[in-house]
Amino acid sequence: MSAVSADETTDPTVRDGHRVVILGGGPGGYEAALVARRLGAQVTVVERHGLGGAAVLTDVVPSKTLIATAEWLTGSEAAPELGVREAGRTDVDLAAVNARVLALAAAQSADIRARLEREGARIVTGDGRLDGPGRVVVRAAEGGETVLDADTVLVAVGATPRTLPTAVPDGERILTWTQLYRLDALPRRLIVVGSGVTGAEFAGAYHALGCDVVLVSSRERVLPGEDEDAAALLEGVFRGRGMQVMSRSRAAGAERTADGVVVTLADGRVVEGSHVLLAVGAVPATAGLGLEEAGVALSPSGHVVVDKVSRTTARGVYAAGDCTGVLPLASVAAQQGRIAMAHALGDAVQPLRLGDVAANIFTSPEIATVGYSERQLREGGVRFVASTLPLARNPRAKMLGMRDGFVKLFAHPEAGVVLGGVVVSPRASELIFPITLAVAHRLTVDDVASAFTIYPSLSGSIAEGARVLHGQVSPGL
Numbered sequence: 332m333s334a335v336s337a338d339e340t341t342d343p344t345v346r347d348g349h350r351v352v353i354l355g356g357g358p359g360g361y362e363a364a365l366v367a368r369r370l371g372a373q374v375t376v377v378e379r380h381g382l383g384g385a386a387v388l389t390d391v392v393p394s395k396t397l398i399a400t401a402e403w404l405t406g407s408e409a410a411p412e413l414g415v416r417e418a419g420r421t422d423v424d425l426a427a428v429n430a431r432v433l434a435l436a437a438a439q440s441a442d443i444r445a446r447l448e449r450e451g452a453r454i455v456t457g458d459g460r461l462d463g464p465g466r467v468v469v470r471a472a473e474g475g476e477t478v479l480d481a482d483t484v485l486v487a488v489g490a491t492p493r494t495l496p497t498a499v500p501d502g503e504r505i506l507t508w509t510q511l512y513r514l515d516a517l518p519r520r521l522i523v524v525g526s527g528v529t530g531a532e533f534a535g536a537y538h539a540l541g542c543d544v545v546l547v548s549s550r551e552r553v554l555p556g557e558d559e560d561a562a563a564l565l566e567g568v569f570r571g572r573g574m575q576v577m578s579r580s581r582a583a584g585a586e587r588t589a590d591g592v593v594v595t596l597a598d599g600r601v602v603e604g605s606h607v608l609l610a611v612g613a614v615p616a617t618a619g620l621g622l623e624e625a626g627v628a629l630s631p632s633g634h635v636v637v638d639k640v641s642r643t644t645a646r647g648v649y650a651a652g653d654c655t656g657v658l659p660l661a662s663v664a665a666q667q668g669r670i671a672m673a674h675a676l677g678d679a680v681q682p683l684r685l686g687d688v689a690a691n692i693f694t695s696p697e698i699a700t701v702g703y704s705e706r707q708l709r710e711g712g713v714r715f716v717a718s719t720l721p722l723a724r725n726p727r728a729k730m731l732g733m734r735d736g737f738v739k740l741f742a743h744p745e746a747g748v749v750l751g752g753v754v755v756s757p758r759a760s761e762l763i764f765p766i767t768l769a770v771a772h773r774l775t776v777d778d779v780a781s782a783f784t785i786y787p788s789l790s791g792s793i794a795e796g797a798r799v800l801h802g803q804v805s806p807g808l
């Protein structure tokens with residue numbers, strides 16, 4: 332066993348010898364490491380797999396890279412309307428797609444490692460756990476332990492796919508999203524269990540790649556929790572493309588058959604396919620880390636309890652990212668990590684503001700949201716005015732042959748301040764930004780309406796939506 336302490340460092344940039352140990356090298360961990368280095372701390376990142384975490388190696392980067400191929404294929408849907416004749420069959424080489432996905436993920440992970448090393452962070456490979464609030468013990472895969480003493484510990488260990496005891500992934504036919512990239516041929520019929528964001532993204536992508544897809548949704552409609560109009564639109568698009576969407580259908584289990592899989596539903600129905608993807612949520616990777624023993628409170632779901640500056644219940648121990656369950660997005664994980672380091676190292680701190688977070692569902696069309704949702708406004712009893720402009724009325728969308736989508740804005744009925752918005756459209760992830768700026772900087776609908784937009788452009792619908800709201804806002808009501 333070897334022990335490392337701040338006294339051993341000869342790094343001249345370490346101003347105060349403050350020792351930060353970060354458990355987990357995903358966005359929560361590596362963004363925190365960069366901030367801590369900038370603030371002069373001695374930083375060690377403990378990572379058992381690869382830098383970039385699940386976000387880079389199995390979740391965000393691989394899924395969005397796969398979706399890039401799917402998007403290219405869906406882009407041709409409007410071809411006949413635009414006067415383009417199909418010259419022949421388009422085939423997807425899934426082995427090539429997955430090789431590209433994995434190469435891109437590996438390269439990004441290597442970039443993050445190089446950046447951290449360049450910035451002077453130390454990277455220790457192995458399984459870390461807390462031994463009290465100020466000490467981390469790392470066990471290397473090849474054996475041997477390293478003890479790291481710390482003034483501040485950041486727990487950013489992420490989450491892993493939830494599975495069902497009656498549907499045990501085998502990596503071949505019964506799969507979690509982390510195992511999909513091993514496939515070298517398109518599944519004949521893919522059953523996606525779970526219609527949250529993960530299920531919807533993969534169901535849409537694999538359908539676009541050419542698979543027969545069945546989406547098993549335990550709820551009334553896909554994407555529960557998202558804007559209802561957006562979810563209904565997407566479900567309609569999925570069905571219109573020929574995807575089988577099974578509503579109110581809870582999977583009880585999945586088993587392999589001679590040449591595929593069978594999923595049994597809770598009501599006894601069975602669904603046959605060649606492969607099944609479990610997209611039934613994630614569990615925080617907090618078990619067995621010595622957290623509670625170190626005084627770190629966990630919620631009943633196993634998430635680390637944190638406040639708005641990422642403090643846990645143990646002094647000197649912070650947590651960020653999916654292991655906190657605050658909002659499982661890479662952007663939020665990164666922000667929580669940065670905030671934690673700023674707080675621990677005495678820099679200016681802005682507590683986490685979830686109301687400003689922008690999110691995007693990478694389906695076709697995409698669904699981007701920011702600020703308050705319509706449900707939050709209604710359930711919170713907040714008075715608001717709303718405008719919804721269908722994309723089909725936008726001149727640029729007409730030229731591009733786009734029909735499915737809309738721009739929705741919410742504003743305060745007196746102050747006119749933009750409270751939130753939803754964009755459903757191709758590349759909604761890019762189009763949401765003006766609304767994000769409006770929400771973040773408390774702009775009014777008149778501020779948005781008075782800015783120039785390109786004619787013709789999809790963003791014209793955002794300004795037009797704001798102009799519609801101008802007529803509904805009554806100052807001094």
Ligand SMILES: Cc1cc2nc3c(=O)[nH]c(=O)nc-3n(C[C@H](O)[C@H](O)[C@H](O)COP(=O)(O)OP(=O)(O)OC[C@H]3O[C@@H](n4cnc5c(N)ncnc54)[C@H](O)[C@@H]3O)c2cc1C
Binds near residue numbers: 357384390664
């Ligand atoms: C399919 C899918 C697609 C997604 N797409 C998006 C998207 O498009 N945009 C978006 O914003 N979010 C997306 N997300 C969410 C995003 O992946 C997470 O919010 C993000 O990964 C959280 O970052 P993190 O740092 O908390 O954890 P992670 O990225 O999970 O990193 C945690 C790291 O900690 C390591 N670790 C765990 N335990 C230990 C230990 N004991 N010792 C050492 N190391 C340990 C793990 O190996 C891992 O590398 C997606 C999620 C999924 C499932």
Ligand SMILES: NC(=O)c1ccc[n+]([C@@H]2O[C@H](COP(=O)([O-])OP(=O)(O)OC[C@H]3O[C@@H](n4cnc5c(N)ncnc54)[C@H](O)[C@@H]3O)[C@@H](O)[C@H]2O)c1
Binds near residue numbers: 532548550580692
């Ligand atoms: N584009 C993105 O930013 C992106 C992409 C993927 C995930 N994420 C993040 O990850 C979070 C989690 O999303 P998720 O979709 O992985 O999980 P989730 O928990 O949101 O959705 C899982 C769904 O599976 C359903 N389900 C559970 N058991 C089932 C069963 N036995 N049969 C049928 N359905 C069942 C649940 O009712 C739920 O609707 C999201 O809220 C998001 O923050 C983000």
